[in-house]
């Protein structure tokens with residue numbers, strides 16, 4: 001017999017766990033099922049490429065809540081349960097195990113999956129498409145001092161992991177197709193400075209290049225690149241971006257595009273079904289355009305918001321998320337449309353190290369990155385919300 005829950009949350013990540021909190025803010029009694037494919041309790045991903053490698057956080061502290069939290073909030077957990085089918089007419093979901101659950105309201109918080117390389121050997125056992133705790137545990141198990149690693153990808157994940165491995169005294173080679181690290185976000189002057197920092201730390205950088213094959217020689221990986229390099233390494237990690245996880249939404253006939261399409265209440269194209277976090281394509285109010293965002297603070301707040309709306313709050317989503325990254329000693333917080341293709345104005349206190357970068361379109365602030373400047377996100381949000389035309393003179397010294 002199928003079990004029916006008032007609320008079913010699919011996806012045991014940050015958005016899913018936050019939704020539980022949102023539901024419970026308004027509904028203390030409704031039954032909740034949280035179904036997640038991973039065998040772990042919901043955990044934070046940012047430490048997997050940062051603090052855990054630097055000894056700044058312990059593994060047991062990355063979990064968002066302990067089991068007692070879910071018991072105290074009367075949440076039924078189905079861990080290790082991949083949900084394969086959605087039937088909006090019957091209001092049911094079905095797991096790959098065959099188990100079917102009924103729902104009153106449903107949240108798809110299925111996040112993203114790692115993009116893979118379709119080159120010969122791209123599916124070799126041991127190549128790590130880094131996304132989750134199991135990937136961290138696997139890599140940590142082999143990442144001893146003196147070993148060598150190839151890191152494919154020059155975005156957030158690749159750059160953070162390359163730094164983490166270098167700090168742990170591995171020999172690291174980075175390969176990425178762009179000319180500069182993190183080039184979708186960092187303006188070229190900053191990207192160049194960050195890249196120089198990596199080189200100075202001993203990270204070998206193969207920019208404007210990409211792997212064309214992987215093979216194995218005993219326990220070693222052999223990576224060959226388009227420009228003719230051959231690199232032998234103990235570890236290969238790939239961080240080349242993610243793809244929103246939408247199979248379940250598709251199986252239920254929901255509207256999808258660059259994510260699961262939701263309205264301002266985070267409701268998908270069928271009533272009673274919501275999406276939040278990395279997989280949701282939603283109207284970003286402050287920027288006046290639909291977006292999908294792959295960041296921690298976004299998943300935290302949008303998940304909770306969706307949970308509240310599932311429980312009847314009916315609040316349009318107005319939150320302006322921020323994001324952060326740490327690349328060796330260079331760290332930043334940023335909000336809005338932080339897109340290196342926009343015009344930028346940098347207000348440095350220390351060039352390419354400490355200061356604020358404004359991302360402008362038609363003279364208006366669309367995004368702000370605060371480099372080694374902390375706790376100023378609210379001021380940045382306010383500037384974006386105002387949407388006024390600005391000049392460099394007006395911006396200089398505005399956020400310090």
Ligand SMILES: Cc1cc2nc3c(=O)[nH]c(=O)nc-3n(C[C@H](O)[C@H](O)[C@H](O)COP(=O)(O)OP(=O)(O)OC[C@H]3O[C@@H](n4cnc5c(N)ncnc54)[C@H](O)[C@@H]3O)c2cc1C
Nearest residue numbers: 011013014015037045046083110111277278294295296299
């Ligand atoms: C290594 C790493 C470092 C990061 N660092 C930063 C950072 O410094 N700053 C920042 O802002 N952001 C960072 N992020 C991004 C941030 O972690 C994500 O934005 C956030 O995890 C998204 O949460 P989510 O719940 O939407 O998705 P996810 O965390 O992807 O969770 C989705 C969950 O749903 C499960 N699932 C998917 N499909 C199904 C299904 N059919 N059935 C059941 N379960 C399913 C998945 O297994 C997964 O557990 C980082 C991400 C990674 C991977």
